[in-house]
Amino acid sequence: MIVIDGLTLDLADVAAVADGEDVILAPEAVVRMDESRKSAEATALQRPVYGRSTGVGANRGVSLMEADGGDTHGLKLLRSHAVDAGKPLDRRTVRAMLVVRLSQLAAGGSGINPAIADALAELINADVVPEVREFGGIGTADLQALAGTALTMLGERPPLGGDEVPVSLAGWATADALPFISSSALTIGQAVLSQQKLSTLLDNAASVAALSFIAMSGNSEALSPAVAAVADTSAVADAAHALHAMVEGSGQPARIQDPYCLRTLPQVFGSQTEELAALGALLSRLVTAGNENPLVHGSPSDGSNDVAHHGLFQMTNLARRVDALQLAIGAACATHLRRIDLLCDPKYTGLHPFLAEDGSGQSGLMMLEYVAAAAVGRIRANAQPVSLQTVVLSLGAEEDASFASVATARLESTADALATVAAVELVCASRALRLQGRQPEEFASSRLRSMMRAGFTLPSDVGDRDLRGDLEQAIELMRASL
Known part of the structure; x- marks a missing residue:
């Protein structure tokens, strides 16, 4: 069992999780993520926050605060960013991506809801691997791979090999969408x-x-x-x-x-x-x-x-x-x-x-x-x-x-x-x-x-x-x- 505390993670431990070792989030990491979430929420009330209260990329000047129809932008962002192509990557590589992303989230700089990290840890321990394909990232964040992972966690995209997803999240708030995919975890893994x-x-x-x-x-x-x-x-x-x-x-x-x-x-x-x-x-x-x-x-x-x-x-x-x-x-x-x-x-x-x-x-x-x-x-x-x-x-x-x-x-x-x-x-x-x-x-x-x-x-x-x-x-x- 590899403890993920967001402070230290040996490279050998990344390889161990890739090879099937389970993970557990340290309690202090959960507290750190929750404090970060509160900070992000408070800041979004004071100033524009990219991807949380605005669109992304060339849409960064578009305010989401003026949009109607409830909190649906996050799901739209994940669905639209999940496209990739080429051969599926092997399970070992994708598991390495998952544990790297979990470790980064545990560091507490994303403002994400800790429940997302808990669900990610559960996905790793169930050995359910999202199907991630080779073409997508260009070295500026693996948006496609992580958006596809989110869709698997939501039950919208079948995992590699057709395994049963252990947890299907009911939804994905806009506040948690970009913070989850804003990472080069696949490349690093x-x-x-x-x-x-x-x-x-x-x-x-x-x-x-x-x-x-x-x-x-x-x-x-x-x-x-x-x-x-x-x-x-x-x-x-x-x-x-x-x-x-x-x-x-x-x-x-x-x-x-x-x-x-x-x-x-x-x-x-x-x-x-x-x-x-x-x-x-x-x-x-x-x-x-x-x-x-x-x-x-x-x-x-x-x-x-x-x-x-x-x-x-x-x-x-x-x-x-x-x-x-x-x-x-x-x-x-x-x-x-x-x-x-x-x-x-x-x-x-x-x-x-x-x-x-x-x-x-x-x-x-x-x-x-x-x-x-x-x-x-x-x-x-x-x-x-x-x-x-x-x-x-x-x-x-x-x-x-x-x-x-x-x-x-x-x-x-x-x-x-x-x-x-x-x-x-x-x-x-x-x-x-x-x-x-x-x-x-x-x-x-x-x-x-x-x-x-x-x-x-x-x-x-x-x-x-x-x-x-x-x-x-x-x-x-x-x-x-x-």
């Missing part, structure tokens, strides 16, 4: 899941690179404490220390200087982990950031109640952080491919070409390099910066967009492709080490031993055969915490 996946994946990929280093008798001077001491960033120094600890005592180097794919491992992995950590730090703030527009603050009890209309819904920083990580991963791919290539080269391993059974023209692992290259093509395409994009919408009222939603969707694709690239390297490095007669017990590093043992669970048959099963097993190993 997607980014969290990819960041968590990449955290495990990059750690494993570094261990696999160490196996390749040993299989090719690399020179550990490039990873030495002396080199780490003059590294340009602490992340590069940390990577050098970690890699040196794994390969230390592996044997005499074959060369005075290795190819770049071995000699620059600290920079390659250090830059990736540095960008991953920066993204994680930003996401840790965003999952509890009550930055709805308008932001409700102060209290009517002392007359400090007010709202602040702002543009924090523009996920500019998130888009740029994801772009930076994508570039770091994309740049590293050249070294992945080169290590795979050299592992298949007799000059570097002393084995048959392509790590085949013999030198009679067998293909061995030849085609795995092509698979890795195809995955690298996907990664490099994804690394083209998304944050350079822009658009003008809503009769010119909204003249920019971050497209962070596109960036985070690409990051998920990159994580899957990187798992394939690292898995190909694992298959090659493990086969080379096995053919060389190396054993995990030779090495002091428990991290290296764990990865070598994992690699040695792959089939030992070196004859030409269908390698799909080997690669699928290796991909699962790359995604696991070893």
Whole structure:
């Protein structure tokens, strides 16, 4: 059970809820939301409040206070903003969105009725997932996804898989409509899941690179404490220390200087982990950031109640952080491919070409390099910066967009492709080490031993055969915490 208090939420907890963990709202969060609701109500009596007493977008100058027919604008807003298109997102991604939105609401900046948050928590715990489709958000709030969620909570739109909605709200006040959908919870949730996946994946990929280093008798001077001491960033120094600890005592180097794919491992992995950590730090703030527009603050009890209309819904920083990580991963791919290539080269391993059974023209692992290259093509395409994009919408009222939603969707694709690239390297490095007669017990590093043992669970048959099963097993190993 994950407690949602609106103040702290670990990224691992977001992933846990995405995987099925239940949630509970902390009592103090409910109190905070109710105080925010009272503040918003009092402020709306004193001044125009966007989306509460006015229309939205280009209709922001239209007063709702003059409208007739009762409190129907909120429902109209949700229905009109719920349109999306494309393939439905998976349950895990949507559950991540739901828990992020619940956490943000619990922060108390929206002015929403706490009953909405209670209903959202109930939806999560019943594992009823709204059907959210891939096209809708442009990095300025996931209005479509959250409006569609509201319709599911109202019983107007069937959930994914046709599950029965546990609670059907009787209505949705105008005062609660925009505050519910004014969030980039889907984009943030997607980014969290990819960041968590990449955290495990990059750690494993570094261990696999160490196996390749040993299989090719690399020179550990490039990873030495002396080199780490003059590294340009602490992340590069940390990577050098970690890699040196794994390969230390592996044997005499074959060369005075290795190819770049071995000699620059600290920079390659250090830059990736540095960008991953920066993204994680930003996401840790965003999952509890009550930055709805308008932001409700102060209290009517002392007359400090007010709202602040702002543009924090523009996920500019998130888009740029994801772009930076994508570039770091994309740049590293050249070294992945080169290590795979050299592992298949007799000059570097002393084995048959392509790590085949013999030198009679067998293909061995030849085609795995092509698979890795195809995955690298996907990664490099994804690394083209998304944050350079822009658009003008809503009769010119909204003249920019971050497209962070596109960036985070690409990051998920990159994580899957990187798992394939690292898995190909694992298959090659493990086969080379096995053919060389190396054993995990030779090495002091428990991290290296764990990865070598994992690699040695792959089939030992070196004859030409269908390698799909080997690669699928290796991909699962790359995604696991070893």
